[in-house]
Amino acid sequence: MNAAHVRSAERALSVGTWLIVAGAMLYSILTVTPLAAKHTPDEWDWTAPILPLVVDAAVVIVVRLDAVLARLGGHGGWWPVVLRWMTGCMTLALNVADSALKKDLVGVAVHAVAPLLLIVTAETGLAYRRAITAAVQELEAKQRAEREARERAAAERREEAARRAREEREHAAALAREQREHEARLAREQAGREAAARREEREQAEARERAEREARERAERERERRERERAERERREQAERRERAERERAALLAAGPAAEKFPEDRARATVKAAFDAGLPVRAAAELCGWSVGWVSARYAEYRQPDAGGAELAIASR
Structure with a gap:
């Protein structure tokens, strides 16, 4: 069901209700006016149509306001119910009174059709409008929930894409650092070899000093190697901790x-x-x-x- 179907149903209900109301009003005026004229002094016969008009005007007010309240999802309390049934009973009584006084059961049945149809139509139309209003509100709530779910899913997808991009940037930066360190190590090793070649050309008297220098350099290289290994180990551990934290956070958010x-x-x-x-x-x-x-x-x-x-x-x- 969509909004067009709801509007079409409301139009059909409104048109049908007002056709029945108009027909019942016209029939009531034509039926009640002679009865009122019989029980009114001759000089006031012209007032006979006022009574059915007043009663039918109350019917129109009840039907119209009940329709508005039902569309807004409201309830007017007990007074509208009392007025609705009171006007319906009055219309019924006025329409069948003449036939009842004449003890014409067929006439009573015939003249009771329009008032009874009016009463039942008013109650049924009110129930239909309330049901339509409830269905429309439920449909709107469902559509709103679906829209919010789509928005949350889109936000989660954007967050996941941002996280993957961040991890890729961090991985690329780590690779670049490792490459620079490798090149620096190669450069240092090349410089050491060149220095060793130059030292070999020095005089025999500098052999002991050269050996001591080489020992110190080997110790320094070993220390640097251990430091690099430790730093690399720490970097891996930090990366693992960050990845584990990211997974835990993603799991918490995805729940x-x-x-x-x-x-x-x-x-x-x-x-x-x-x-x-x-x-x-x-x-x-x-x-x-x-x-x-x-x-x-x-x-x-x-x-x-x-x-x-x-x-x-x-x-x-």
Whole structure:
């Protein structure tokens, strides 16, 4: 069902209702006016049509306002119900009164058709309008939920693309650093070989000094090699820690809205991951199941850790 179908149904209901109301009003005026004229002094016979007009005007007011309230999803309370049934009963009584006084059961049945149809149409039209309003609201809520789900999925895809791009840049930078270090090492080794060749050409008296120099250089190279290996090991460990943290954060963010309130440790981890990912406070609250105020306090701590720690220390006292 779409908006066009709803509008078409409402138009059909409105046109049908007003056709029945107009027909019942005309029939009521033609039926009740002679009855009112019989029970009115002759000089006031001209007032006979006023009574059915007043009653039918009340019917029009009830039908129109009930339609507006039903479309807005409102309810006027008990008074509209009382007025609706009172006018319907009055219309029914006035239409069948003449036949009832004459004890004409067939006439009573014939003249009761239009008022009864009017009463049932008013009640049925109100129920239909309320049902249509509820269906439209449900359809709008469903469409809004689908739109929000699509927006969240798009945001998650953008975040994943940004994370992959960041990892690729970091990997390229690490490769470039390794290449520069390798070239520097080759250059140092080449310089050492050239220095050794030059030292071999020196006089025999400098052999001991040259040997000591070579020993010192070997020790220095060994120390540099160990330092490079240690630095490389540390870089790998840091890269592994960063990758593990990224995976943990992605897993926390990919879990979706929490069905229930997380434990505090898990909630803090989820909020920290959402903060690092740049998500808004409300999205982080949905992920961990905690309140927006609690999540806002954690965001404030992450933005200003020193101030947040001081405030927590003061609060603990």
